[in-house]
Amino acid sequence: MSDHDxxxxxxxxxxxxxxxxxxxxxxxxxxxxxRRRVRRRRATVAxxxxxxxxxxxxxxxxxxxxxxxxxxxxxxxxxxxTGPGPVDSDExxxxxxxxDGTTATLRxxxxxxxxxxxxEGLHLPASRIGDRxxxxxxxxxxxxxxxxxxDPADPGAVRLxxxxxxxxxxxxxxxxxxxxxxxxxxxxxLTMSFADHGAGSTLPxxxxxxxxxxxxxxxxxxxxxxxxxxxxxxxxxxxxxxxRSIAGGEAYDAGGLGVVFVLEAPxxxxxxxxxxxxxxxxxxxxxxVDVIPVTASTLVxxxxxxxxxxxxxxxxxxxxxxxxxxxxxxxxxxxxxxxxLDGGVVAVSADTDLWLLTPEGADLPLAGLVGEDVIxxxxxxxxxxxVSVIGQNLSGTxxxxxxxxxxxxxxxxGEQLAGRQIAFETVSLPDGAPVRDYVDGIDVNGDGVAxxxxxxxxxLGGAPTD
Amino acid sequence: xxxxTRGDDDDFxxxxxxxxxxxxxxxxxxxxxPHRAEELVQECLERVFVRWASVRTGNPHAYARRVLVNxxxxxxxxxxxxxxxxxxxxxxxxxxxxRRVDLVRALQQxxxxxxxxxxxxxxxxxxxxxxxxxxxxxxxxxxxxxxRGLAGLRDLLxxxxxxx
Numbered sequence: 304m305s306d307h308d309x310x311x312x313x314x315x316x317x318x319x320x321x322x323x324x325x326x327x328x329x330x331x332x333x334x335x336x337x338r339r340r341v342r343r344r345r346a347t348v349a350x351x352x353x354x355x356x357x358x359x360x361x362x363x364x365x366x367x368x369x370x371x372x373x374x375x376x377x378x379x380x381x382x383x384x385t386g387p388g389p390v391d392s393d394e395x396x397x398x399x400x401x402x403d404g405t406t407a408t409l410r411x412x413x414x415x416x417x418x419x420x421x422x423e424g425l426h427l428p429a430s431r432i433g434d435r436x437x438x439x440x441x442x443x444x445x446x447x448x449x450x451x452x453x454d455p456a457d458p459g460a461v462r463l464x465x466x467x468x469x470x471x472x473x474x475x476x477x478x479x480x481x482x483x484x485x486x487x488x489x490x491x492x493l494t495m496s497f498a499d500h501g502a503g504s505t506l507p508x509x510x511x512x513x514x515x516x517x518x519x520x521x522x523x524x525x526x527x528x529x530x531x532x533x534x535x536x537x538x539x540x541x542x543x544x545x546x547r548s549i550a551g552g553e554a555y556d557a558g559g560l561g562v563v564f565v566l567e568a569p570x571x572x573x574x575x576x577x578x579x580x581x582x583x584x585x586x587x588x589x590x591x592v593d594v595i596p597v598t599a600s601t602l603v604x605x606x607x608x609x610x611x612x613x614x615x616x617x618x619x620x621x622x623x624x625x626x627x628x629x630x631x632x633x634x635x636x637x638x639x640x641x642x643x644l645d646g647g648v649v650a651v652s653a654d655t656d657l658w659l660l661t662p663e664g665a666d667l668p669l670a671g672l673v674g675e676d677v678i679x680x681x682x683x684x685x686x687x688x689x690v691s692v693i694g695q696n697l698s699g700t701x702x703x704x705x706x707x708x709x710x711x712x713x714x715x716x717g718e719q720l721a722g723r724q725i726a727f728e729t730v731s732l733p734d735g736a737p738v739r740d741y742v743d744g745i746d747v748n749g750d751g752v753a754x755x756x757x758x759x760x761x762x763l764g765g766a767p768t769d
Numbered sequence: 770x771x772x773x774t775r776g777d778d779d780d781f782x783x784x785x786x787x788x789x790x791x792x793x794x795x796x797x798x799x800x801x802x803p804h805r806a807e808e809l810v811q812e813c814l815e816r817v818f819v820r821w822a823s824v825r826t827g828n829p830h831a832y833a834r835r836v837l838v839n840x841x842x843x844x845x846x847x848x849x850x851x852x853x854x855x856x857x858x859x860x861x862x863x864x865x866x867x868r869r870v871d872l873v874r875a876l877q878q879x880x881x882x883x884x885x886x887x888x889x890x891x892x893x894x895x896x897x898x899x900x901x902x903x904x905x906x907x908x909x910x911x912x913x914x915x916x917r918g919l920a921g922l923r924d925l926l927x928x929x930x931x932x933x
Binding site: 309 | 777781785786789792793794797800802803806808810811812814815816817818819821871888891892919922923926
């Protein structure tokens with residue numbers, strides 16, 4: 304396809320968007336519907352809380368050998384607790400009934416499965432509904448239950464249904480997904496085909512399309528798997544999974560289709576201050592003030608492939624924004640004097656502390672270059688502008704304007720900043736023009752970074768101006 | 770679970786009003802059916818409300834996009850609601866632009882994953898990584914599906930042109 308064709312189609316998409324038929328969603332109706340869902344969920348959570356309070360000492364799953372699943376102590380059981388009765392989860396056709404303080408019953412399409420709720424470990428498919436295994440685990444008292452479905456039209460695909468995942472998610476064969484638990488752990492799910500491979504054989508194919516992983520079935524019945532290959536397996540959602548032997552119970556062979564469940568410990572990250580110095584923002588080893596677990600309860604922040612986690616701290620390091628590696632997200636709380644935008648620009652006022660989170664063991668970034676794709680630019684008023692350069696050739700002049708509309712060819716970065724619309728203007732380099740390798744006088748190494756000058760950062764916070 | 774406060778509700782209503790137009794248009798591009806698009810977005814936003822206390826300080830727009838595509842994917846998997854249409858169900862004065870109609874019709878001829886990639890990348894202006902995160906697929910899948918989707922659109926639109 305020629306560039307011209309591409310441009311024509313992209314322009315057509317934009318025009319089609321502008322010419323969409325009149326559609327409307329009534330906010331009041333959404334609120335009503337949402338409240339009904341919340342009421343159902345609250346009933347569910349009430350039952351879950353009873354089960355969590357009744358938990359007893361957890362067990363250790365030592366088979367992983369790397370301490371990922373640790374022994375945890377939980378409050379003693381309160382005998383005789385009875386849950387609030389049947390409740391339904393709108394994520395799938397399920398009733399969750401807590402019969403006493405130590406067990407839960409998942410009722411799926413009329414069949415009951417009793418699930419032990421005492422441990423934080425991964426519950427393997429000892430339970431079944433029909434021919435479907437039920438996996439579950441608990442994090443901070445919240446159960447995550449996975450019921451793989453097999454798609455008759457696509458026998459290699461698996462659908463996972465989880466309390467903590469919106470909707471359902473289908474995994475194609477040889478794919479992976481993860482469910483992040485409330486305590487920061489992740490349940491990583493890999494699927495693969497066991498077809499034509501028996502016990503004792505080695506699966507030569509790749510487990511992951513972009514990995515170099517082999518799976519060997521080295522136990523009878525095909526129930527013990529070993530991940531062979533790179534020490535670190537990149538999963539498709541940007542996480543890294545350490546190679547390891549997988550104990551029998553963590554893999555499920557469903558007539559040729561394998562599903563492997565691995566419970567990952569929370570990531571740890573170093574928290575370092577970005578210090579504004581005369582010649583630009585700096586991060587040094589002595590700026591590291593803490594190492595914190597990355598949990599789902601922390602705020603979402605900016606990330607980049609190199610620095611991993613970029614956070615904007617406010618009053619407490621624990622409130623620092625975090626997210627999984629290699630994922631760009633929104634961060635920031637407007638009422639704490641800073642805000643971040645999905646799409647790549649974060650403006651931080653001079654009186655707001657700025658923190659950088661890096662994965663434990665990773666190199667601290669160069670001054671100014673927060674990550675391969677993130678640049679910290681000090682502006683004339685000593686504020687800091689963080690610029691994402693992922694997939695963008697930025698050049699010319701950057702202007703953040705209150706209430707502005709994106710100009711032709713410009714990019715709207717995020718939908719709001721401190722409650723206001725902003726626009727982000729870029730001027731593209733002529734075709735073939737060399738890409739400059741500095742930003743506002745600060746040397747950077749990222750490819751695709753063009754000359755970028757911050758000419759104006761209009762006051763953040765406050766009411767919209769128009 | 771944190772109680773939802775009136776302030777939360779106000780914020781959420783603002784979020785609904787601010788995000789729904791773009792979500793609706795994206796859903797329309799995915800389904801070619803404005804009524805179905807409204808249903809999808811209504812359900813999507815109700816689900817966002819359930820998580821509002823935790824997602825409001827993060828990236829509610831990204832969360833909403835992911836819910837939307839999951840709902841669309843689920844509907845497509847179920848095969849109940851999504852039917853390939855030879856004619857876009859409803860047009861407006863604006864949509865009577867033949868090329869726009871052709872485009873939306875052509876989008877429906879693409880495999881759903883390619884269609885999602887094209888809409889997320891080139892209508893919602895998500896990066897490849899954001900698209901991968903939203904769809905829960907690899908970066909490579911996004912690149913290849915988007916490329917195939919655009920190529921498919923070009924072929925389909927060229928075919929339409931040749932019929933005229």
